[in-house]
Amino acid sequence: MAxxxxxxxxxxxxxxxxxxxxxxxxxxxxxxxxxxSGLHVATASRLISELTTHGWLERxxxxxxxxxxRLWEAAARASSTLSxxxxxxxxxxxxxxxxxQHTQLGVLDGEEVLFLERxxxxxxxxxxxxxxxxxSLHASSSGLVLLAHxxxxxxxxxxxxxxxxxxxxxxVQESHLREILANIRRRGSVYCPGYLHPEAAGxxxxxxxxxxVRAAVSVVLPRSERAQQWExxxxxxxxxxSRRLSAPxxxxxxx
Amino acid sequence: MAxxxxxxxxxxxxxxxxxxxxxxxxxxxxxxxxxxSGLHVATASRLISELTTHGWLERxxxxxxxxxxRLWEAAARASSTLSxxxxxxxxxxxxxxxxxQHTQLGVLDGEEVLFLERxxxxxxxxxxxxxxxxxSLHASSSGLVLLAHxxxxxxxxxxxxxxxxxxxxxxVQESHLREILANIRRRGSVYCPGYLHPEAAGxxxxxxxxxxVRAAVSVVLPRSERAQQWExxxxxxxxxxSRRLSAPxxxxxxx
Numbered sequence: 001m002a003x004x005x006x007x008x009x010x011x012x013x014x015x016x017x018x019x020x021x022x023x024x025x026x027x028x029x030x031x032x033x034x035x036x037s038g039l040h041v042a043t044a045s046r047l048i049s050e051l052t053t054h055g056w057l058e059r060x061x062x063x064x065x066x067x068x069x070r071l072w073e074a075a076a077r078a079s080s081t082l083s084x085x086x087x088x089x090x091x092x093x094x095x096x097x098x099x100x101q102h103t104q105l106g107v108l109d110g111e112e113v114l115f116l117e118r119x120x121x122x123x124x125x126x127x128x129x130x131x132x133x134x135x136s137l138h139a140s141s142s143g144l145v146l147l148a149h150x151x152x153x154x155x156x157x158x159x160x161x162x163x164x165x166x167x168x169x170x171x172v173q174e175s176h177l178r179e180i181l182a183n184i185r186r187r188g189s190v191y192c193p194g195y196l197h198p199e200a201a202g203x204x205x206x207x208x209x210x211x212x213v214r215a216a217v218s219v220v221l222p223r224s225e226r227a228q229q230w231e232x233x234x235x236x237x238x239x240x241x242s243r244r245l246s247a248p249x250x251x252x253x254x255x
Numbered sequence: 256m257a258x259x260x261x262x263x264x265x266x267x268x269x270x271x272x273x274x275x276x277x278x279x280x281x282x283x284x285x286x287x288x289x290x291x292s293g294l295h296v297a298t299a300s301r302l303i304s305e306l307t308t309h310g311w312l313e314r315x316x317x318x319x320x321x322x323x324x325r326l327w328e329a330a331a332r333a334s335s336t337l338s339x340x341x342x343x344x345x346x347x348x349x350x351x352x353x354x355x356q357h358t359q360l361g362v363l364d365g366e367e368v369l370f371l372e373r374x375x376x377x378x379x380x381x382x383x384x385x386x387x388x389x390x391s392l393h394a395s396s397s398g399l400v401l402l403a404h405x406x407x408x409x410x411x412x413x414x415x416x417x418x419x420x421x422x423x424x425x426x427v428q429e430s431h432l433r434e435i436l437a438n439i440r441r442r443g444s445v446y447c448p449g450y451l452h453p454e455a456a457g458x459x460x461x462x463x464x465x466x467x468v469r470a471a472v473s474v475v476l477p478r479s480e481r482a483q484q485w486e487x488x489x490x491x492x493x494x495x496x497s498r499r500l501s502a503p504x505x506x507x508x509x510x
Contacts, residue, residue: 010265011302015309019325023332047266054270067334069364070274075330077278077387079322086386089374093348109324119344131341132332 013039014047018056018067023133027064081107081116084215084245088207091240092119092217099230101221103237105207106142107214108150109134111158113143116215138163138177139170141192141202142216148184149206149213155181169194189235191228201227205238209245217241268294269302273311273322278388282319336362336371339470339500343462346495347374347472354485356476358492360462361397362469363405364389366413368398371470393418393432394425396447396457397471403439404461404468410436424449444490446483456482460493464500472496 020036021028034044048065051057055070076082088105096103096119103120106113112134137143137158147155163172171177184190189205196202204218217238221227275291276283289299303320306312310325331337343360351358351374358375361368367389392398392413402410418427426432439445444460451457459473472493476482 019329072330072334074274075327079327
């Protein structure tokens with residue numbers, strides 16, 4: 001692999017450049033991209049030019065840069081997220097049609113939840129998730145569900161590490177977290193009032209594939225006495241997705 | 256840019272390797288990836304190792320390789336497809352709930368339609384599209400809508416080039432295509448019975464942003480006398496998405 005003076009490869013620099021975009025950002029200037037990825041402007045410019053020829057980046061008339069359609073296509077077409085998402089969409093849509101609030105699908109990546117999908121109602125409550133966005137495990141309903149079914153050693157490392165307090169209700173004490181995780185394994189779902197935002201509540205349930213938890217389905221809705229009534233509906237959606245993952249639908253011809 | 260003996264950069268090789276995955280494929284062996292991307296196995300292995308450390312590729316215990324979650328995340332989080340998709344989802348879902356067949360969103364890329372989204376009913380008719388899949392412009396309803404609103408020189412180049420005949424009803428004659436395109440601009444939608452498959456029909460309508468056609472909404476349903484009745488519903492969904500693109504919804508807090 002060709003390496004630069006400090007031992008870093010061109011490929012690693014290109015990866016860092018592409019990963020410099022934050023959720024929701026579209027156009028960035030070359031200088032911002034160079035600064036965020038720790039590259040000289042000249043180096044960043046050369047990489048940007050080459051990635052532009054492949055359609056992985058796109059340039060505006062003012063020379064600012066965004067991620068290109070071909071990068072999206074390459075990443076989307078064969079990835080394992082696509083099959084999970086395709087299995088999940090019909091139950092997610094049915095759940096969203098009932099709850100009429102944010103409905104989302106998240107997976108465990110590192111020590112966070114990564115959200116693969118979010119369906120929203122225009123008038124839904126505040127929500128901190130985004131497609132391809134991330135949240136802490138201990139403070140989000142999806143994260144707690146994924147943590148409850150993670151390997152014990154991983155659970156211990158998260159439980160014993162520093163945890164951010166987002167509201168007065170965020171569970172940060174070890175004993176409280178252990179109780180929540182045990183409850184999730186017993187009940188098959190979790191209700192999280194005000195853990196991330198004082199006025200919102202989350203409900204999540206696990207999606208299984210071959211006896212392993214592959215994802216979490218969750219809804220985010222206004223915190224109220226009635227919010228918890230949606231727990232069975234969230235469990236049902238998760239269970240439908242689990243069934244679709246185990247027996248993918250046939251009879252549809254795709255090329 | 257570091258270049259190999261034949262003048263090709265490491266970055267270009269990595270792009271080719273990642274783009275070697277075809278729609279719907281998950282795990283590929285190193286030798287298949289090397290062959291498809293025209294690389295020596297040793298070169299492919301080195302690139303795969305480096306991309307694996309960044310989470311852009313993932314390795315199975317049998318050493319086969321798939322696209323990684325981090326690549327999907329990087330591509331999904333900031334791309335322009337995400338804002339288009341977010342604006343499109345509620346009307347697409349509403350349309351799919353009515354038609355109960357495949358409902359999709361496509362954009363023009365090169366001389367093809369690239370599909371950004373597809374919602375399906377489990378018992379829906381045959382369909383040749385996939386998320387991140389592509390179709391010819393002249394034979395698909397989405398493609399014809401995008402072509403009808405493309406720059407005239409581009410339209411001429413597509414009309415005068417070779418066109419594949421998928422069924423006896425695929426429009427391949429220049430005069431027929433010109434008539435279809437003129438009809439689309441007048442009617443605001445198109446009905447395509449049997450163009451791609453003898454038993455299926457497509458209906459599509461254009462999505463506008465700032466007086467430019469940005470995408471096409473389409474449904475694929477069984478070919479029948481009643482199929483065309485859905486044309487107004489498809490036009491309505493396209494028009495709702497156009498309005499949402501011009502005035503993005505406010506009041507939702509995202510971090």
